Amino acid sequence: xxxxxxxxxxxxxxxxxxxxxxxxxxxxxxxxxxxxxxxxxxxxxxxxxxxxxxxxxxxxxxxxxxxxxxxxxxxxxxxxxxxxxxxxxxxxxxxxxxxxxxxxxxxxxxxxxxxxxxxxxxxxxxxxxxxxxxxxxxxxxxxxxxxxxxxxxxxxxxxxxxxxxxxxxxxx
Numbered sequence: 001x002x003x004x005x006x007x008x009x010x011x012x013x014x015x016x017x018x019x020x021x022x023x024x025x026x027x028x029x030x031x032x033x034x035x036x037x038x039x040x041x042x043x044x045x046x047x048x049x050x051x052x053x054x055x056x057x058x059x060x061x062x063x064x065x066x067x068x069x070x071x072x073x074x075x076x077x078x079x080x081x082x083x084x085x086x087x088x089x090x091x092x093x094x095x096x097x098x099x100x101x102x103x104x105x106x107x108x109x110x111x112x113x114x115x116x117x118x119x120x121x122x123x124x125x126x127x128x129x130x131x132x133x134x135x136x137x138x139x140x141x142x143x144x145x146x147x148x149x150x151x152x153x154x155x156x157x158x159x160x161x162x163x164x165x166x167x168x169x170x171x172x
Contacts, residue, residue: 003052006162010155016147021132024154029121031157032113035065038164039106047106051167056096058167061160063101066112068092072153073120076146079136080127086137124150 002008016024039047039062047059056064071090078085095101132147144152 001166003055003166005159006166007155007158010152010159012148012151014148016132016151018129021147021150024150025121025124027154027158028124028150029117031065031069031161032110032117034157034161035062035113035164036110038161039110042106042168046168049167051163055163057102058164059103059106060096060101061163062106063104063109064092064096065157065160066109066116067095067101068156069113069116069120069153072149072156073116073123075136075138075144076120076149077123079134079146079149080131084135084137084143087139089139 013020039058042058047062048057050057051061067090075087078087127146132150133145135143135145136149138144
């Protein structure tokens with residue numbers, strides 16, 4: 001198994017059909033419950049287990065997901081309210097090293113993820129077919145329509161949930 005990409009790297013097959021778009025939105029909607037189930041009952045030692053050598057620990061992964069998804073939600077709202085806005089990137093690796101990401105209880109981020117994804121899926125379900133083509137400009141990826149972004153974040157939640165579950169299945 002590839003420890004860095006346990007479900008494989010993100011691949012996008014454009015354009016999305018309505019069924020594929022609905023499937024992506026469902027994955028986004030299910031991410032909080034999947035993440036919560038992946039860490040249910042873990043003790044502090046397990047939360048501090050890296051998902052791969054020199055990788056983040058489970059706690060950092062849990063805190064990273066709402067950090068990333070808050071940015072994703074904001075990016076999509078900017079795409080809906082501005083004409084092709086250029087994003088400012090954030091340094092996710094540095095965010096994951098901040099003290100609260102290394103020590104805070106995971107329940108705080110799981111609760112944040114619940115609320116964020118409730119709002120996010122409500123926002124996405126209200127969009128029209130045309131709205132999904134509205135883009136933002138990512139400094140590294142270029143023009144990113146909301147359709148592509150929902151694919152990225154649907155994959156992202158599954159990707160990090162798999163980091164957690166695979167880390168805990170490996171022998172110590």
